[in-house]
Amino acid sequence: MTAGPPVLSVDDLRVTYPGPPELRALDGVSLQVSAGECLAVLGESGSGKSTLARVLLGVAADARVEGTVRLGESDLQGLNEKGWRAVRWRRIALAPQSTASLNPVLRVGLQLAEPQQVHLGRSRSDSDARSVEALGQVGLGDWAVDRYPSQLSGGQKRQVLLALALVCDPDVIVLDEPTSGLDPVVRNQVIATLSQLVRTDGRALVLLGHDVEAMAALADRVAVLYRGWVAETGPATRVLRQPRAPFTWALLNARPTLASLKELRGIRDGLASPDAAQLAAGCPFVDRCTQAVDACSTERPGLAAPEGEDGQRLVACLRGGLVTILRARDLHKSYRVGRHRSDAAVDGVSLAVRHGEVVGVVGATGAGKSTLAALLVGLLPPDQGTVCLDGQDLAAIGPADLRRARRRIQLLFQDPFEALSPRLTIGDAVREPLDVQKDGDPHWREERVRIEFSAVRLPTDASFLARRSHELSGGQLQRVALARALVLDPQLLVADEPFSMLDPSEQANLLQLLKRLQVERGMAMVLVSHDLAVVMRTADRILVLDRGRVVEEGTGTELLISPQHPVTRSLLAAAGRDRVFAGFTAPESPER
């Protein structure tokens, strides 16, 4: 991956579409790509990818472009139309995303031949020969040259656009979503062709899009674009496997895989409108970020190497990339059984939970799950080991700090009857944490309680709030308990078997509700349960606990497809895996 001098380099590119209101499509983007290298630009729709593509070809119509774009030795900014014509297609070509980019009334053959005739002086028949070759490279037959675009399917049009980008053999090829809309067979062929272009022919590729699989296969480096701002950049494998920027992590986490068990949720919507955030001073991602602090809304982060990185990867985040909200190190807890014997309930567990992440903890009854939950929230003191919340050791801080920490981490119990005092009305029960923390005035607290009741889809009228716990069903009561846990707006919720007492329908409702609230509020969550099926639908990452130890860790998909530990397999069997995957046995592996 030692690349030569960049063939295309973009420095501090700012592109503004004239308003009103003005729209800043790209805001200080810097990128380089060398010959024989593929740079992927990963971003959501609307992140400025297509604008970047247009700017690189000098066709960003009425946009105001600042910064420098260099192609080899020449500076492209400030070229006139004539100068651009000499560069376009001969040195840099584009495969645009829109299939409406083919002229509907001209045959494909003519549209492929045009640039060859104009730039390379090829005859029409020579051009056609090259066109047919390029069409073949992207999986289309020579019949396509006689077609009008309307006689091709959407995928075939995309193939034609790709072939078009190849016909003049340019140094740099910009591909805007090259693989979207292609069937898997053609897609793989396109990836193989592109790969050959980079590795064998030494072309430079700029791959714009959100097809992570294609990027993983093709790209050497990845730049992650969010609203025209580079959130992270670095070697492709590292950025795609272990993202460090909050946006990259959230984007990759919302991505479906073949066997996605998890209920997918997009990144939570921002509060501010995109245009406003565009020109605002702070981090563009601040309103959707789960780990934002006050400074994030006033200070725009620049790219910097995060802790523990060698400088190849850069992350733009004031907090230095993804932050672990809860880190437990080597937790031990034993209960005395009799006079001389003690039973280790939790025996050396370490775990880390990032902001906004859902970590599932599964295990059979008696595996130490509830003890672990109690240790994490500080209800029990550990015999050994530490629990740090945002880097603060909960055991080592003073009572005032502890109280502040407590409000950021909440526990949802298995049995709401036990958790809610029968002497309090449910309204009072939910308000109690606010009273304890002395938040706001009484009027504000009442309002807050109503907000939480409505958030968990319960009635908010006074008569309902005045009910007591025995007057409610189990499902309603668990919602009240959830409202109580959420009223302080915690950053981490530890839920201990929250659904086990509910019927399947109520459980499904509450599961969806919990997941939605978790995403909307940007909470991290530790979900403890013996029911693997439930945890798999909710958690980003799962820990399997057995006799107080973590025996296996992975995503739900990984655990389902290749469970390593016998305990995992038995939990899977209990959840009915073997009936679903009849005749499929996981590869046996030695126990860890």
Add this chain to the structure above:
Amino acid sequence: MTVAVVVVGLFALPRAMPGDPIDSLARSGGGEITDPRIHAQLQAYYGLNRPLVAQFFHHLANLSRGDLGFSISQRQPVGHLIAARLPWTLLLAGTALVFSTLFSFFAGIAAGWRRGSRRDQALIAVTSATAAVPVYALATVLLITLAIVWPVFPLSGARTPFVQGGTPFTTAVDVARHLALPATALTLSLAGANFLLVRSSVVSGLGQDYLVLARAKGLPERLLKHRHAGRNALLPYLTVVGIQVGFALGGAIFVESVFAYPGMGSLILEAVRARDYPVLDASLLVLAMVALTANLAVDLLYQRLDPRVESWEGVAVSRRPRPAPMTPSVDR
């Protein structure tokens, strides 16, 4: 179907006018038929006393034999009259149509391509004006300025009268000089709407993805303008031009009467004055047929030119894209 409606309509319309050909004939001779018996006799002679339906079927039978009837006022076969007049009208309308079509197309592309430029604004102002003024007023203005005030062009007719012999070249120049003013009037009146149509379809194409890509391909301006923008504007334009054949013929009738141009327009005008039913029937029918044929021709041309018109059934039979073979196939 269209033809049937046209035939019935054209038969009914002249007969719905007040007056009758016999009276007109007599008046043109300076007298008046006071004896109702003579009137009836003449009516019987021309077959005008029979019920309208019977007259219609007689007319239809004649048409089917290719017989267009016999003029009451001019006492010769209608076919001969039309044969003498139609070429002039076709020349006038055709010339105007060709010039207005070409002018509108290229001016429309030029104006739309540089939208908002001086040239664009000037063209819009001029063409809007000529499109808004009635064609006979336009013709009269041209007549007064260029034939009377500055007698650059001849005042009336299609050829200088009493000129015998002359080389084909001098004849052609003579015809062209007589044609110039009427054709200009008609061209100007047709060009206005066409220009605006081409211009607006070019403008709406300006930001389209295919033009962005064509520009990104580094194609020279003329290719972008004429091949990519022009071809797309051409197609909707063609349909309008087909419809315009009818307008051109209608306009020609007015223009001919202003310039006393010996075409179908003058013939029809004379026939209206004389209530000459056979002439009216036949000449209007001929003009309608010309317009319909032109429309059909344009439709056929459009199908050839626009790949998108092709029916899906047609694609299924003959040119459905085959699944992409992994090796280039040879069955083109």
